[in-house]
Amino acid sequence: MGGDNTFSLAASGVTVAFGGFKALTDVTLTVTPGAIHGLIGPNGAGKTTLVNVLTGFQEPTTGRILLGGRDVGAHPAHLLRREGVARTFQAGRLFTGLDVLDNLAVTGVGLGHSRHASEVEAMRVLSWMGVADLAEKPAAGLPYTDERRVGIARALMFAPSFLLLDEPAAGMSEAEADDLAALIARVAGELGTGVLLIEHNVGLVLSVSSHVYVLDAGQVIEEGDRSAITASQRVRDAYFGADQEAA
Numbered sequence: 736m737g738g739d740n741t742f743s744l745a746a747s748g749v750t751v752a753f754g755g756f757k758a759l760t761d762v763t764l765t766v767t768p769g770a771i772h773g774l775i776g777p778n779g780a781g782k783t784t785l786v787n788v789l790t791g792f793q794e795p796t797t798g799r800i801l802l803g804g805r806d807v808g809a810h811p812a813h814l815l816r817r818e819g820v821a822r823t824f825q826a827g828r829l830f831t832g833l834d835v836l837d838n839l840a841v842t843g844v845g846l847g848h849s850r851h852a853s854e855v856e857a858m859r860v861l862s863w864m865g866v867a868d869l870a871e872k873p874a875a876g877l878p879y880t881d882e883r884r885v886g887i888a889r890a891l892m893f894a895p896s897f898l899l900l901d902e903p904a905a906g907m908s909e910a911e912a913d914d915l916a917a918l919i920a921r922v923a924g925e926l927g928t929g930v931l932l933i934e935h936n937v938g939l940v941l942s943v944s945s946h947v948y949v950l951d952a953g954q955v956i957e958e959g960d961r962s963a964i965t966a967s968q969r970v971r972d973a974y975f976g977a978d979q980e981a982a
């Protein structure tokens with residue numbers, strides 16, 4: 736297609752099939768810099784599969800993944816990370832034998848920086864997030880909420896243009912989710928990062944996202960701002976009717 740000069744991350748007509756089963760069918764979605772985009776949908780809708788194709792953990796069966804208009808659908812995750820597309824995981828995936836600072840510093844070293852420079856950058860990221868006190872804590876014993884924060888901090892070590900958050904609020908209290916929402920807003924607002932927020936906490940997604948996509952059975956059934964989503968009967972039928980966690 737071409738012609739789009741915005742430096743965005745997009746899925747264009749993406750289908751992902753596992754054998755005969757289509758986890759995603761003809762999905763088109765765009766993440767723009769400095770804005771928060773939400774992705775909601777019932778269990779098994781294909782949210783994680785979509786994160787996986789957008790971050791190089793899964794190749795699309797058909798369709799394109801576009802980064803600044805370039806097709807990066809065949810780029811593996813480690814390459815896409817260097818190109819500015821970072822993610823977090825549902826489970827923390829931290830190095831449990833290391834403390835928090837080293838968990839972040841490892842990323843800096845992997846990017847080719849010296850150990851010292853990586854530690855300085857790791858400390859800067861933790862301080863920016865307001866969690867410098869976690870630096871020397873062993874990653875193994877972290878409370879769940881802190882583990883989530885460190886997962887985000889580690890993703891920020893890539894200074895990503897785009898950050899995909901896979902259920903970052905899972906298991907959080909309402910107050911903790913509010914803090915997380917404030918952090919996500921700072922990531923987009925202060926760092927200019929384009930965020931895709933995948934969450935079962937619909938209230939959180941609607942409160943922070945300027946544009947929300949709703950997936951059901953592998954297809955985008957609705958997209959728009961908060962009012963468009965809350966007014967949609969299709970969303971109510973597919974999501975709110977089917978998922979008791981919806982609030």
Ligand SMILES: Nc1ncnc2c1ncn2[C@@H]1O[C@H](COP(=O)(O)OP(=O)(O)OP(=O)(O)O)[C@@H](O)[C@H]1O
Pocket residue numbers: 753756757758776777778779780781782783784785
């Ligand atoms: N590697 C795979 N092989 C086969 N089927 C898969 C694979 N990965 C995902 N699926 C299937 O694709 C569908 C979408 O799964 P996915 O995890 O993307 O949904 P989700 O919306 O993230 O779900 P949840 O909200 O429960 O995390 C599910 O039916 C799942 O079983």
